[in-house]
Amino acid sequence: MAEATPQTIYLKDYTPFGYQVDEVHLTFHLSPKATRVVSRIEFTPKPDAVERSFFLHGEQLKLIAAKIDGQPVSPDVTAQGLTCDVPSTPFVWESEVEISPVTNTALEGLYMSNGMYCTQCEAEGFRKITYYPDRPDVMSTFTVRIEGDEKVLLSNGNPTDSGEGWAEWHDPWPKPAYLFALVAGDLVNHPDSFTTASGQDVELNIWVRPGDEGKCAFGMEALKKSMTWDEQVYGLEYDLDIFNIVAVDDFNMGAMENKGLNIFNSSCVLASPETSTDANFERIEAIIAHEYFHNWTGNRITCRDWFQLCLKEGLTVYRDSQFTSDMRSASVKRISDVIDLRGRQFAEDNGPLAHQVRPESFQEINNFYTATIYEKGAEVIGMLKRLVGDEAYAKAVALYFERHDGQACTIEDWLQVFEDSTGRDLSQFSKWYSQAGTPRIKVTDDYSDGTYTLTLEQSTPPTPGQPDKDPRVIPVAVGLLGQNGDEVRGTEVLELTEAKQSFSFDGLASKPVPSILREFSAPIIMERESTNAERAFLLAHDSDSFNRWEAGNTLAKEARVAMVLDAAAPDADYLDALTKLVRDDSLDPAFRALVLSPPSQSDLAQTLFERGHTPDPQAIYDAAETFAQTLAEALTDSLPRLYADTTVQGAYSSDAESAGKRDLNARILSLLTRLDGGEAAARQYDAADNMTQQNAALACLLKAENGEAQSQAFYDQWQGDRLVMDKWFGLQVACSAPKKAASAAANLTEHALFDLKNPNRFRAVMGALAMNQAGFHYEGGAGYQLLADNLIALDALNPQTTARMCSAFQTWKRYDSTRQELIRAQLERISATDNLSRDTNEMVSRILNG
Ligand code: PHE
Numbered sequence: 001m002a003e004a005t006p007q008t009i010y011l012k013d014y015t016p017f018g019y020q021v022d023e024v025h026l027t028f029h030l031s032p033k034a035t036r037v038v039s040r041i042e043f044t045p046k047p048d049a050v051e052r053s054f055f056l057h058g059e060q061l062k063l064i065a066a067k068i069d070g071q072p073v074s075p076d077v078t079a080q081g082l083t084c085d086v087p088s089t090p091f092v093w094e095s096e097v098e099i100s101p102v103t104n105t106a107l108e109g110l111y112m113s114n115g116m117y118c119t120q121c122e123a124e125g126f127r128k129i130t131y132y133p134d135r136p137d138v139m140s141t142f143t144v145r146i147e148g149d150e151k152v153l154l155s156n157g158n159p160t161d162s163g164e165g166w167a168e169w170h171d172p173w174p175k176p177a178y179l180f181a182l183v184a185g186d187l188v189n190h191p192d193s194f195t196t197a198s199g200q201d202v203e204l205n206i207w208v209r210p211g212d213e214g215k216c217a218f219g220m221e222a223l224k225k226s227m228t229w230d231e232q233v234y235g236l237e238y239d240l241d242i243f244n245i246v247a248v249d250d251f252n253m254g255a256m257e258n259k260g261l262n263i264f265n266s267s268c269v270l271a272s273p274e275t276s277t278d279a280n281f282e283r284i285e286a287i288i289a290h291e292y293f294h295n296w297t298g299n300r301i302t303c304r305d306w307f308q309l310c311l312k313e314g315l316t317v318y319r320d321s322q323f324t325s326d327m328r329s330a331s332v333k334r335i336s337d338v339i340d341l342r343g344r345q346f347a348e349d350n351g352p353l354a355h356q357v358r359p360e361s362f363q364e365i366n367n368f369y370t371a372t373i374y375e376k377g378a379e380v381i382g383m384l385k386r387l388v389g390d391e392a393y394a395k396a397v398a399l400y401f402e403r404h405d406g407q408a409c410t411i412e413d414w415l416q417v418f419e420d421s422t423g424r425d426l427s428q429f430s431k432w433y434s435q436a437g438t439p440r441i442k443v444t445d446d447y448s449d450g451t452y453t454l455t456l457e458q459s460t461p462p463t464p465g466q467p468d469k470d471p472r473v474i475p476v477a478v479g480l481l482g483q484n485g486d487e488v489r490g491t492e493v494l495e496l497t498e499a500k501q502s503f504s505f506d507g508l509a510s511k512p513v514p515s516i517l518r519e520f521s522a523p524i525i526m527e528r529e530s531t532n533a534e535r536a537f538l539l540a541h542d543s544d545s546f547n548r549w550e551a552g553n554t555l556a557k558e559a560r561v562a563m564v565l566d567a568a569a570p571d572a573d574y575l576d577a578l579t580k581l582v583r584d585d586s587l588d589p590a591f592r593a594l595v596l597s598p599p600s601q602s603d604l605a606q607t608l609f610e611r612g613h614t615p616d617p618q619a620i621y622d623a624a625e626t627f628a629q630t631l632a633e634a635l636t637d638s639l640p641r642l643y644a645d646t647t648v649q650g651a652y653s654s655d656a657e658s659a660g661k662r663d664l665n666a667r668i669l670s671l672l673t674r675l676d677g678g679e680a681a682a683r684q685y686d687a688a689d690n691m692t693q694q695n696a697a698l699a700c701l702l703k704a705e706n707g708e709a710q711s712q713a714f715y716d717q718w719q720g721d722r723l724v725m726d727k728w729f730g731l732q733v734a735c736s737a738p739k740k741a742a743s744a745a746a747n748l749t750e751h752a753l754f755d756l757k758n759p760n761r762f763r764a765v766m767g768a769l770a771m772n773q774a775g776f777h778y779e780g781g782a783g784y785q786l787l788a789d790n791l792i793a794l795d796a797l798n799p800q801t802t803a804r805m806c807s808a809f810q811t812w813k814r815y816d817s818t819r820q821e822l823i824r825a826q827l828e829r830i831s832a833t834d835n836l837s838r839d840t841n842e843m844v845s846r847i848l849n850g
């Protein structure tokens with residue numbers, strides 16, 4: 001049971017704060033158990049204020065002293081904050097509080113990680129540092145003095161002065177408290193510099209613990225590329241003399257865009273060929289870009305309230321995906337984004353946790369840093385751009401920066417700049433923000449007398465709290481292919497606005513093959529009857545690489561569905577197409593790797609569920625195994641040569657082309673391992689001089705249950721490296737056969753290096769268990785029980801990470817009644833835990849009742 005009845009916060013209740021904050025001065029006297037924070041804040045009552053009460057947030061603070069205009073005052077203090085009588089003219093608030101960073105395991109506010117002090121204030125962590133109006137629409141300039149013995153003392157903005165044991169910082173840009181940051185530790189830096197387009201010199205640093213200096217170069221290059229890209233593509237320059245990045249081992253999320261002082265989970269910034277995989281490199285580049293891009297989309301223009309979170313996150317994800325497309329392969333990026341969207345966002349949008357891109361209520365905002373806000377939020381921007389066109393998009397965004405720089409904004413402000421600059425009415429489009437759920441589009445077609453007609457019918461299933469949905473504006477990009485595979489109509493965007501609408505194409509000599517939803521132009525589920533022959537045709541001929549992949553992906557899915565439902569053999573035509581594709585050297589290796597990557601088990605479970613079946617995770621797993629085994633056997637003669645041909649020789653480079661080749665190589669190795677029991681993988685393991693190949697080889701060997709020696713060797717080699725050890729923990733669970741996954745995870749939680757307090761390590765084990773679908777859902781429910789045990793244990797330490805991990809249970813209603821009951825029992829057990837956090841309580845009750 002949660003401590004008190006949780007309070008729900010509503011968008012409709014928004015009222016501005018009654019006071020303007022003119023300036024903030026903070027002094028930190030650092031000490032692990034008793035840090036003193038002294039604040040001096042200048043307030044001016046707003047003449048037109050609706051809300052007059054002077055309430056400052058504050059949690060887990062020990063108030064030592066408070067003054068107004070130099071006179072001691074005695075505010076009314078509760079667990080959430082304080083109220084105080086204040087003058088009706090401008091006044092100075094001063095307070096001194098004491099906090100204990102070293103016991104702060106929630107990793108929110110000021111805490112310690114490996115002996116260094118660091119902060120995390122988004123969304124509402126600043127209130128654990130000092131009393132303050134901790135809301136994003138209160139923006140002010142901050143001057144910070146840090147006193148401590150640590151060698152490096154950092155905060156936001158520019159350094160202004162320092163001496164032995166102290167440093168002062170001033171951030172000239174008004175910002176909300178959630179962007180405040182402080183770091184203090186015996187850190188070392190990887191320095192560099194950048195000159196902006198207008199000639200400003202910026203000092204750049206990546207700060208790490210001694211020993212990690214060698215893992216900074218890649219991140220630094222990514223930062224400089226991001227700075228250049230934002231100047232070139234969006235015309236946005238950096239605006240301080242210095243930009244600092246700090247790597248922290250204990251962090252709840254990926255990274256944080258604090259003004260001028262980004263703080264990163266070390267897994268999202270530290271990279272070296274020996275310790276990081278290609279996937280790590282790509283992710284690091286994207287996250288560095290993401291946080292850097294927030295400097296404009298988030299920091300210079302921020303959110304009025306937390307309901308508008310997608311204003312900064314959707315836009316910034318959209319921008320970082322544009323960046324990655326430009327740096328690497330646009331089509332590979334699009335395909336991977338869609339795989340991710342379907343895997344995470346569709347699961348959320350079609351279950352009990354479904355919520356709007358802009359929610360209208362919440363209990364705990366930390367629970368809304370979701371795939372819907374981030375990834376669907378980005379999809380919505382992509383649709384907007386497609387509807388108005390690239391030029392109009394650029395114009396509207398420029399107007400956004402011109403009109404709103406320095407402000408805390410809403411989605412209405414964002415849509416308004418598009419309406420004003422294009423003259424287009426976006427009221428129907430705005431439903432993408434206000435209606436939860438994934439639209440379905442049913443497609444039928446007809447051909448007669450040279451005219452081809454597509455009829456699109458849209459509907460969105462009910463979601464919690466939203467039984468009825470209106471039609472939305474949906475951009476559907478379509479091209480038409482002739483019978484010989486040539487394109488007879490290039491891509492055209494159909495604007496679906498009605499519940500049901502037809503679109504005609506004239507002057508066609510014969511019935512074309514449609515390529516619908518090119519580039520995945522909208523985050524919807526398309527339902528269309530088609531044949532495997534038509535899919536194979538598109539896989540061979542479509543000029544849109546997304547839809548080529550999609551055709552193959554649908555074939556892959558249908559083949560497995562037939563195996564699960566009808567005990568069918570792997571579809572022969574598809575196998576045939578696949579074996580040709582794998583061997584086709586004219587195709588981009590990254591694309592071949594994507595075509596070879598099987599649809600996720602979760603995606604298949606969802607597909608079966610949608611079609612009215614109860615998915616059996618074990619049957620889905622077995623089908624995948626049989627399919628892969630059959631494919632490997634069909635390729636018996638080619639695999640050794642393919643493996644050799646795709647092996648990247650020479651010094652490691654993380655560029656997209658080599659990475660794509662290694663990805664294909666790893667998939668071929670996993671097929672080969674099915675035939676040779678691990679001989680090639682063992683050789684690769686021994687020869688590997690980079691983590692991508694070492695990791696891939698170990699995964700194959702563990703999967704083949706023939707990797708004990710290598711696993712031990714890996715452990716011996718890397719036990720001193722926390723990030724590599726996370727891989728070791730994760731792989732053993734990820735590669736376990738279903739019936740062994742829960743016990744493998746259970747054993748790992750007993751390992752000396754397992755640490756509940758480190759979110760990366762916790763996720764390595766528990767996240768891998770949840771991802772191993774057949775293992776997690778294995779009959780008997782040991783996986784459910786183990787996860788629940790660990791969630792309960794973690795909740796007392798770290799509510800945020802616990803609550804996020806609860807989403808492993810969100811798909812529970814898909815499954816049979818036995819599994820449902822097993823899961824329900826665990827959810828109820830979590831929910832009945834004494835002193836359960838508000839975070840976890842909200843998640844569990846939404847999953848149970850949604
Ligand atoms: N704002 C961060 C990002 O998207 C994510 C984050 C949220 C980090 C909350 C920490 C806490 O880049």
Ligand code: ZN
Nearest residue numbers: 290294313316
């Ligand atoms: Zn972000």
